[in-house]
Amino acid sequence: MFAKHWYQQWPGVAAGLGLFFTMAVGVGAQGVLLDERPDQEFRLPKPPHLWPPEPLPHPVPEQATYRLRELSVQATLDGPAARVQMSQTFQNTGNRPLETRFVFPLPYDGAIEQMTLMVDGKEYPAKLLPAEEARRIYQSYLQRQRDPALLELMAHGLYQTSIFPVPAGAERTVTLSYAQLCRVQDGATDFVLPLGTAKYSQQPLDKVSIDISMRSPDTIKNVYSPTHRVTIERPNPQQAVAHYRGTNEVPTTDFRLIFDADKQAVSARCLSYWPPGDDAGYFMLMATSGLPEARSEPLPKTVVFVLDRSGSMSGTKLDQAKEAVRFVLRNLRPVDRFNLVVYDNHVDLFRPELQRCDDATRQAALAYVDGIFAGGSTNIDGALIQCLDQLGQNPGPNYVLFLTDGLPTAGETGEAQITAHARSHNQCRARILTLGVGYDVNSRLLDRITIANYGQSHYVRPNEDLELVTGQVYRRIDSPVLMDAKFTFASNGQPAADQDFNRIYPRDVTDLFSGQPCVILGRYRRAGPATAILTGRVHDAVHTTEYPIQLQSEQAGELWSFIPKLWAMRRVGEIIDELDLSGKNQELINELTALATRHGILTAYTSYLATDLPVATDELARERVGKAVSDLLRVEGRYAFEQRDRKAGLKLAEQVVDAVGAPAFATADGAGNVVAGDPERPVAPVRIQTIGARTFYRQKGEWLDAHLSQDQIGQAVVIDKLGDRAWELLSRGGREAGQVLALEGDVIVRWGDQVYRLK
Numbered sequence: 001m002f003a004k005h006w007y008q009q010w011p012g013v014a015a016g017l018g019l020f021f022t023m024a025v026g027v028g029a030q031g032v033l034l035d036e037r038p039d040q041e042f043r044l045p046k047p048p049h050l051w052p053p054e055p056l057p058h059p060v061p062e063q064a065t066y067r068l069r070e071l072s073v074q075a076t077l078d079g080p081a082a083r084v085q086m087s088q089t090f091q092n093t094g095n096r097p098l099e100t101r102f103v104f105p106l107p108y109d110g111a112i113e114q115m116t117l118m119v120d121g122k123e124y125p126a127k128l129l130p131a132e133e134a135r136r137i138y139q140s141y142l143q144r145q146r147d148p149a150l151l152e153l154m155a156h157g158l159y160q161t162s163i164f165p166v167p168a169g170a171e172r173t174v175t176l177s178y179a180q181l182c183r184v185q186d187g188a189t190d191f192v193l194p195l196g197t198a199k200y201s202q203q204p205l206d207k208v209s210i211d212i213s214m215r216s217p218d219t220i221k222n223v224y225s226p227t228h229r230v231t232i233e234r235p236n237p238q239q240a241v242a243h244y245r246g247t248n249e250v251p252t253t254d255f256r257l258i259f260d261a262d263k264q265a266v267s268a269r270c271l272s273y274w275p276p277g278d279d280a281g282y283f284m285l286m287a288t289s290g291l292p293e294a295r296s297e298p299l300p301k302t303v304v305f306v307l308d309r310s311g312s313m314s315g316t317k318l319d320q321a322k323e324a325v326r327f328v329l330r331n332l333r334p335v336d337r338f339n340l341v342v343y344d345n346h347v348d349l350f351r352p353e354l355q356r357c358d359d360a361t362r363q364a365a366l367a368y369v370d371g372i373f374a375g376g377s378t379n380i381d382g383a384l385i386q387c388l389d390q391l392g393q394n395p396g397p398n399y400v401l402f403l404t405d406g407l408p409t410a411g412e413t414g415e416a417q418i419t420a421h422a423r424s425h426n427q428c429r430a431r432i433l434t435l436g437v438g439y440d441v442n443s444r445l446l447d448r449i450t451i452a453n454y455g456q457s458h459y460v461r462p463n464e465d466l467e468l469v470t471g472q473v474y475r476r477i478d479s480p481v482l483m484d485a486k487f488t489f490a491s492n493g494q495p496a497a498d499q500d501f502n503r504i505y506p507r508d509v510t511d512l513f514s515g516q517p518c519v520i521l522g523r524y525r526r527a528g529p530a531t532a533i534l535t536g537r538v539h540d541a542v543h544t545t546e547y548p549i550q551l552q553s554e555q556a557g558e559l560w561s562f563i564p565k566l567w568a569m570r571r572v573g574e575i576i577d578e579l580d581l582s583g584k585n586q587e588l589i590n591e592l593t594a595l596a597t598r599h600g601i602l603t604a605y606t607s608y609l610a611t612d613l614p615v616a617t618d619e620l621a622r623e624r625v626g627k628a629v630s631d632l633l634r635v636e637g638r639y640a641f642e643q644r645d646r647k648a649g650l651k652l653a654e655q656v657v658d659a660v661g662a663p664a665f666a667t668a669d670g671a672g673n674v675v676a677g678d679p680e681r682p683v684a685p686v687r688i689q690t691i692g693a694r695t696f697y698r699q700k701g702e703w704l705d706a707h708l709s710q711d712q713i714g715q716a717v718v719i720d721k722l723g724d725r726a727w728e729l730l731s732r733g734g735r736e737a738g739q740v741l742a743l744e745g746d747v748i749v750r751w752g753d754q755v756y757r758l759k
Contacts, residue, residue: 033066033090033100033166065094069171072209077191077259079216080184084193085177090166098166102174118175124161185559186271186550188222188286193255208246214259215239221267222286223259224517226562226656230257234515253656256562258286265289266482266512268532270549272524273560275693277707281551282563285520285532289481289512298479298514299538300335301397302354303328304387304430307372308404308437310344314374317437317466321403324470325369328401331474332357339390340365343383344376345410354390380404381412381421384432384449388425396539397480397511398430400455401473405437407636408445415635419448429484431455431510433473436641438462443644444635448581454510456652459645479514482536482543487520490531490546500525505570506652512536519654521567527553558736561693562656568599573650576605580632580647586622593625598706600688600695603650604643605629609688609697689743692736702746708755716748716757726758 070089075082092098102119118124137160166172183190191212210228214220219237225244233241242257260269266289274281305325313321325340332338336357340350350368355361384402391398412418422432432455434446443459450457460469486509489496504522512518524530532547552560575592579585596606605628634640687698695706704713719725721741729737729751740749740758747758 033098033102066090066092066098066100066166068205070207070209071205072207073193073211075191075193075210075212077182077189077212077214080182080189081179082182082191083177083179085175087173087175089171089173091171092166092168095168097168099163100166100172101163102161119161119164120173124164127160183559186269188258188260188269188271190559191257191259204248204250205246206248208244208249208251210242210244210255212242212257213239214241216261218261218263221260221262221264221288222269222517223257223288224286224519224654225255225257226566226654227253227256229655232515260286264545266534266545268487268534268545268547270532270547270551271560271563272550272552272556273558273563273693274527274552274554274556275561275564276554278554280523280525281527281554282567283522283524283549283551284560284563284566285487285522285549287485287487287509287512287518287520287534288516289514298333298481299397299483300333300337301399301477301480302337302391302394303332303399303401303474303477304339304341304354304391306341306343306383306387306400306402308344308378308383308406309342309372309374309376310378310406310409311375312378312406312440313437317405318372318374320466321437321470322369322372324403324467326366327467327471328474329357329362329365329369331478332362334358337394338365339387340368341383341387341390342372343379343386344374345379346376347379347382347386349386349390352390354394377410378404378406378408379410380408380445381418382410384418384422385425388422388427388430391426391428391430394428397477397483398428399477400430400432400453401435401470402432402449403435403437403470404441404446406440407442415442415445415448418445419452422449423452426453429454431477433477434458435460435466435470435473437466439638439641440636441641442635443640444580444632447577447644447648451577451581454508457644457648459641459648461641476513476516477511480511481514482512482534482538483510485509485512485518485534485536488533488535490533491526491528493531496530503567503571505567505574521563521570523567524551527551527556558692564693565599565601565690566653566656568595569601569650569653569656571595572601572603573647573653576603576629576632576643576647577651579629580644584626584629586626589626589629590622592629593622596625598695600690600697600706601650602688603646691739694736694740694749696740696743696747696749698745702748703743705749708748708750712750712755713748716755718757718759721747721758729756 067090068088069091070087072087073084075084102124164172193210214223216238220234220240223232223240223242225242228244230242230244233243235241238261240259244255258271260267266287268285268287270283270285272281272283305328307321307325309318329338334357337354338357339354342348342350350365351361355365384400387400387402391400407413408418412421426432430453432450432453434450434455434457436443436446436457437460439462441459443457446457449455458469458473460466487504489501491500502523504520506520509518509520528551530549530551532549533544534547535542535544537543572592572595575588575595579588579592592605595601596603596609600609602609605625632640632643689696689698689703696703697706698704726741729741733740733751737751740747747756749756749758
């Protein structure tokens with residue numbers, strides 16, 4: 001077995017290695033520095049993965065190290081053709097110079113058309129090596145350093161530079177540019193840039209900057225990242241730009257961007273994946289609306305801002321809330337209508353009727369906001385009834401931005417009664433979007449209100465900028481295009497049975513907005529051609545559009561293997577929601593336990609996954625989940641706030657979050673086990689790794705594939721992870737096999753029909 005506590009023998013683990021390997025479906029790979037001097041001990045810098053940390057038993061010799069300090073990427077995608085420029089700034093963190101060679105592994109499924117390499121502005125010659133010579137070089141490093149992490153660099157070939165020095169404490173910036181084709185499948189172009197450096201970093205990168213420009217002869221519609229929260233700019237219909245910025249962070253997942261182009265006003269694209277051995281597949285439907293051709297403006301909408309002015313809102317909170325109202329007022333269009341409802345124990349309206357947003361009413365409303373002061377108790381029920389009664393049966397898109405920082409203390413105070421009143425008075429299907437401010441808010445009440453009224457809950461922490469969060473919420477509803485939108489499915493020209501397409505989230509799409517992708521996830525039981533049918537309203541007219549889709553079979557490959565975990569995150573959010581609002585249900589607890597275990601989804605209720613306990617969905621695991629779910633009885637306070645905020649994020653998840661990045665609020669008990677607890681003390685779940693569609697748990701020094709039974713583990717064939725049979729796995733499994741082999745310590749995994757114990 002490879003040294004269990006390698007960091008005790010080689011602690012010169014430099015912080016922040018930017019080790020990039022290429023994905024078989026993607027574009028590009030990041031290079032790595034390798035010290036060429038045979039007399040120097042040099043291992044890829046990476047931190048230990050054990051928790052809790054163990055003390056070093058004895059001093060260890062110093063080792064040459066470096067870190068990746070900055071990463072900057074600019075890419076242009078002209079259809080599937082990509083041109084990429086990448087800059088990496090390396091810093092020698094040791095006290096001796098490094099004689100390094102920059103190694104850049106090639107993609108698995110395509111050749112680099114051209115490449116230039118600059119080191120601090122000086123061009124260095126780079127040599128392309130064929131696959132066999134690349135393998136020989138990798139093997140020589142493995143034999144010398146015995147570092148399995150090098151297996152992640154294995155590819156069909158590589159570029160390498162001549163040797164250049166990096167003095168102690170100095171930096172070198174390496175810039176390379178190349179061109180390559182992206183993979184296109186199901187009508188979507190897939191751009192992948194590996195960023196999974198978490199397990200090779202002890203310090204975060206100072207700066208991560210990614211800019212991706214897309215061009216197409218047709219209108220670019222869906223632009224979506226399943227891995228990162230990107231900002232999208234659309235200079236014109238045929239061009240879009242995606243930006244990602246990070247500071248003081250360790251990227252934990254590869255950067256991935258998916259986009260398509262279409263001539264239709266509303267574009268829908270279906271991606272699907274059927275895991276081997278599963279009884280059903282998973283699909284992701286992306287829908288993006290443009291403006292209808294006959295219109296130059298979005299649909300006129302009505303926005304009513306309901307503002308809590310009770311005594312607890314005094315000071316900074318009310319100042320920010322008033323500025324948030326001003327932001328909404330300044331951004332309303334002349335065709336929009338609005339009103340303001342402010343409340344403490346009394347409820348007041350800006351005007352007795354809805355107002356058209358012309359210059360005069362806008363200025364009057366801004367002056368009204370200036371005169372709002374805090375004081376009194378909180379009449380949530382009365383404020384909602386006044387607002388909804390004013391909307392009445394108002395046609396068109398109707399939105400209520402409801403803000404409060406506390407509990408109902410005046411008028412009706414019962415959760416069930418307040419929710420029922422809001423539902424019965426909401427005759428126009430207005431979307432109630434709640435903004436819960438601070439830890440004293442009744443978060444369960446806000447969830448009940450939004451679920452009953454077609455909306456969403458948003459939570460604002462005490463240290464967050466309320467004005468900024470409100471602006472983000474408003475921008476998402478700024479340009480409605482299709483109302484009461486809903487997808488149904490058909491097979492062979494007939495409506496599909498419920499069992500053919502099921503567990504679809506979100507349950508109700510409600511509205512589509514201009515330029516914003518709507519991401520829908522679900523399960524399917526029959527592969528092959530089908531039809532997705534989108535219906536919705538524009539004014540009083542019903543619009544229906546059909547989209548042919550192709551659902552993949554079990555043998556269709558791994559390209560969209562992220563979809564099952566994204567679906568599972570939403571399903572877990574729905575389960576927690578049901579447990580929260582309807583009480584304990586053992587069947588739901590069992591499903592939550594099984595889903596979290598299989599997909600490595602950490603919440604306060606499944607934090608046992610980050611311990612060294614067995615991860616099988618046995619009685620002990622279900623008992624732990626059941627006890628943790630009892631904490632949902634709390635309706636106020638920081639714990640309740642954090643859990644409902646996390647639940648809301650899971651229900652609408654659009655990015656897959658790896659276990660190492662999940663905000664699981666947990667603490668350690670006296671035995672060193674991780675248990676649900678104080679959110680002030682987050683514990684990183686370092687015992688879980690996600691590789692492709694596989695989840696691994698570290699137990700007793702071994703990494704176990706979550707899909708394996710105890711019988712399968714007992715039948716595992718033992719092979720040396722640095723031996724010839726491991727190279728055979730690499731040739732068959734590509735990048736994913738390299739990641740599995742790179743896990744420190746023994747790994748038990750199923751590959752094909754065989755279970756292996758990699759030592």
